[in-house]
Amino acid sequence: MIRxxxxxxxxxxxxxxNIRLERSENPEHGDYSTSIALKLKKNPQEIIKxxxxxxxxxxxxxxxxxxxxPGFINxxxxxxxxxxxxxxxxxxxxxxxxxxxxxxxxVEFTDPNPxxxxxxxxxxxxxxxxxxxxxxxxxxxxxxxxxxxxDVGLHVAKAVWALKxxxxxxxxxxxxxxxxxxxxxxxxxxxxxNKKIYERSDPAVNKIYDRGRAQSLAAFEKIYKxxxxxxxxxxxxxxxxxxxxxxVEEGRKKGVFEKSEGAIVFPGEKxxxxxxxxITSEGLPTYETKELxxxxxKYKGFxxxxxxxxxxxxxxxxxxxxxxxxxxxxPKLGQRTMHLAHGMLLLKSGKMSSRKGNxxxxxxxxxxxxxxxxxxxxxxxxxxxxxLAAVKYSLLRVGLGKDIIFDAVGSLSLEGDxxxxxxxxxARFKSILRQPGVELKKLPASVKMSQLERRLAVxxxxxxxxxxxxxxxxxxxxxxxxxxxTAMLANEFYHSHPVTQEKDNAKKQLRVGLVKAIAATLxxxxxxxxxxxxxxx
RNA sequence: GUCCCUAUAGCUCAGUGGAUAGAGCGCCGGCCUCCGGAGCCGGAAACAGAGGUUCAAAUCCUCUUAGGGACACCA
Numbered sequence: 059m060i061r062x063x064x065x066x067x068x069x070x071x072x073x074x075x076n077i078r079l080e081r082s083e084n085p086e087h088g089d090y091s092t093s094i095a096l097k098l099k100k101n102p103q104e105i106i107k108x109x110x111x112x113x114x115x116x117x118x119x120x121x122x123x124x125x126x127x128p129g130f131i132n133x134x135x136x137x138x139x140x141x142x143x144x145x146x147x148x149x150x151x152x153x154x155x156x157x158x159x160x161x162x163x164x165v166e167f168t169d170p171n172p173x174x175x176x177x178x179x180x181x182x183x184x185x186x187x188x189x190x191x192x193x194x195x196x197x198x199x200x201x202x203x204x205x206x207x208x209d210v211g212l213h214v215a216k217a218v219w220a221l222k223x224x225x226x227x228x229x230x231x232x233x234x235x236x237x238x239x240x241x242x243x244x245x246x247x248x249x250x251x252n253k254k255i256y257e258r259s260d261p262a263v264n265k266i267y268d269r270g271r272a273q274s275l276a277a278f279e280k281i282y283k284x285x286x287x288x289x290x291x292x293x294x295x296x297x298x299x300x301x302x303x304x305x306v307e308e309g310r311k312k313g314v315f316e317k318s319e320g321a322i323v324f325p326g327e328k329x330x331x332x333x334x335x336x337i338t339s340e341g342l343p344t345y346e347t348k349e350l351x352x353x354x355x356k357y358k359g360f361x362x363x364x365x366x367x368x369x370x371x372x373x374x375x376x377x378x379x380x381x382x383x384x385x386x387x388x389p390k391l392g393q394r395t396m397h398l399a400h401g402m403l404l405l406k407s408g409k410m411s412s413r414k415g416n417x418x419x420x421x422x423x424x425x426x427x428x429x430x431x432x433x434x435x436x437x438x439x440x441x442x443x444x445x446l447a448a449v450k451y452s453l454l455r456v457g458l459g460k461d462i463i464f465d466a467v468g469s470l471s472l473e474g475d476x477x478x479x480x481x482x483x484x485a486r487f488k489s490i491l492r493q494p495g496v497e498l499k500k501l502p503a504s505v506k507m508s509q510l511e512r513r514l515a516v517x518x519x520x521x522x523x524x525x526x527x528x529x530x531x532x533x534x535x536x537x538x539x540x541x542x543x544t545a546m547l548a549n550e551f552y553h554s555h556p557v558t559q560e561k562d563n564a565k566k567q568l569r570v571g572l573v574k575a576i577a578a579t580l581x582x583x584x585x586x587x588x589x590x591x592x593x594x595x
Numbered sequence: 596g597u598c599c600c601u602a603u604a605g606c607u608c609a610g611u612g613g614a615u616a617g618a619g620c621g622c623c624g625g626c627c628u629c630c631g632g633a634g635c636c637g638g639a640a641a642c643a644g645a646g647g648u649u650c651a652a653a654u655c656c657u658c659u660u661a662g663g664g665a666c667a668c669c670a
Binding site for chain 2: 078080082083084086087091093096099126127128129130169171208211212213318319320321323324326330331332333334335336337338339340342344345348371372373374375376378399401402404409431434435444452455456457459460461462463471472473474475476478479481482483485486487489490491492493496527531535536539542543546549550552553554556557558559573594595
């Protein structure tokens with residue numbers, strides 16, 4: 059990585075560690091810059107002198123290093139070095155990062171509830187989770203994907219209640235839910251069903267339940283396939299609940315949990331959090347207990363160094379309590395567990411809720427965007443890939459902390475800062491490579507580059523840094539933004555630097571090399587975002 | 596009421612304490628005898644407010660305002 063090399067050379071020259079190196083926004087400020095001289099209150103010239111004298115004579119890293127502004131040091135990479143690195147990148151785009159190499163990471167995400175709709179909130183969690191997995195895998199980690207599904211609980215009882223009255227599965231939960239809220243008789247029945255389902259005590263109920271569950275899981279599986287996620291482990295609350303309950307009961311003996319008003323609670327207020335119920339006065343485990351029980355089971359299946367759980371931000375506080383409790387019971391697992399929250403997907407009409415009936419189903423959204431794509435491409439398969447790209451990218455380009463507002467489902471664009479723009483850019487550069495006479499024989503060791511060619515080359519070489527930054531901060535948007543910026547530069551290059559017509563052989567070879575690197579970078583970068591880059595579209 | 600998150604252009608978003616705050620959509624004006632116009636070039640347009648820390652603040656701290664979320668038997 060270029061950044062690493064520069065940092066090393068500054069560390070040598072200053073004797074300081076943890077140097078901060080910035081990439082320059084303005085080309086006049088070089089390719090990279092540092093304010094280390096300001097921080098150390100040293101004369102930048104001294105540092106520069108040491109830096110340059112340590113530099114290798116043959117193929118030097120820097121063309122020049124200058125002091126500028128109030129005390130910045132700006133680094134201008136040498137063309138020779140850029141060309142050398144560009145040649146390396148042609149062969150190998152490997153991005154392994156020592157921080158992640160060989161690390162085992164369990165990522166739990168998606169977590170839809172059987173019997174309920176797979177809505178765009180699940181889609182968001184799935185998209186983020188899958189990208190986190192791919193980012194870490196690209197960095198050298200061993201990743202296992204985990205899906206934890208709530209196949210017991212009140213929501214299930216509501217659905218089964220409606221299924222008993224022969225409502226179709228798609229409408230069962232909503233029907234049961236409104237009956238629960240408006241009809242006291244139904245409410246009683248549903249509560250009774252809930253217990254029966256936990257205990258599996260009624261064969262007739264079991265039959266309805268089992269069929270509905272299987273049907274629901276099969277429908278989810280179809281969606282995962284469409285989205286491109288394959289889970290390694292599936293866990294179900296019906297299995298984990300009991301284990302969690304046992305853990306809580308044992309924890310109670312150790313004083314981790316307390317009895318309060320008939321329920322068993324974790325006294326979060328002792329840790330600056332709030333009190334939460336882990337086992338209800340009915341003796342049923344809550345979500346907290348189910349998640350608590352899952353930790354050791356996950357570990358049994360995969361000895362992780364880090365366990366990430368991806369969910370929406372509305373349950374941040376639950377996880378604070380949960381992780382605090384986990385640390386009390388299994389300190390090692392608690393230390394290794396991390397909750398990664400993303401913002402909520404809001405419609406212009408407000409928060410999605412099955413009660414209000416303004417849930418957007420994932421399939422409906424994808425199909426609608428696909429229809430838009432079909433107006434341009436006619437090819438089914440491509441339209442599907444374009445639709446997925448548009449939807450996924452729109453979710454990934456935004457920082458994780460913020461809510462995303464979908465003002466109207468059909469408002470997703472296929473132009474501008476979008477997934478299809480990146481796909482298009484990739485396809486168009488691929489098409490250059492199909493032109494007669496376009497072939498990379500050897501990248502010249504030295505050639506005069508235009509300013510744009512230089513900027514583009516440096517941007518392409520920064521790919522590994524973008525992956526590293528995105529992975530270390532668990533921020534897919536860092537990679538998405540990098541790809542967009544690079545694609546913009548690439549398109550600018552496309553319009554001003556023809557390849558086939560270039561007469562000068564060295565220049566032509568440089569351009570072919572750039573074209574290949576653009577296509578490879580976009581293809582690889584998009585694949586980490588879970589987006590397929592077609593050759594033609 | 597308590598805790599957490601958010602506030603950047605008309606709209607949707609970028610912006611690891613650093614130099615002239617970047618994009619997309621929308622709006623206005625250009626570009627197809629030339630490798631793919633899902634594209635390119637140009638234009639107008641923004642850091643919620645007030646203090647503070649710092650050589651340097653959209654970024655850190657405090658307060659105010661506005662929006663969202665969570666606050667024990669749902670997840």
